[in-house]
Amino acid sequence: MEIKLSIIPKPSEGSRTVLESKVSPVFKGEGDVNYICGSCGAILAEKIRRGQIGNIVVHCPKCGQYNEFP
Ligand SMILES: [Zn+2]
Known part of the structure; x- marks a missing residue:
């Protein structure tokens, strides 16, 4: 899922x-969730397990926006 x-x-x-x-992606894992940039749709984290990443902000290499991981 995305x-x-x-x-x-x-x-x-x-x-x-x-x-x-x-x-991009900034992260790669072994899970089943892709996190995409809320602005340009670039994949910032690929195949992440839910909850694996939290409380961080990722600067999108493509569009330069700041994305918050919940
Ligand atoms: Zn972006």
Whole structure:
């Protein structure tokens, strides 16, 4: 299945864990959920187990928006 992430404003310095990457997907796992950018639809995390990633913000390498993992 596929989950669309929510876009948030750029977090202020040090307030959140922000992952920056130049390539997508930023994560690859062994689960069955793809997380896609809420803005451009790029796959940011592929085959993730539900709950494996949480409370982080990923900077989309494609469109530059900040995506929040629930
Ligand atoms: Zn994007």
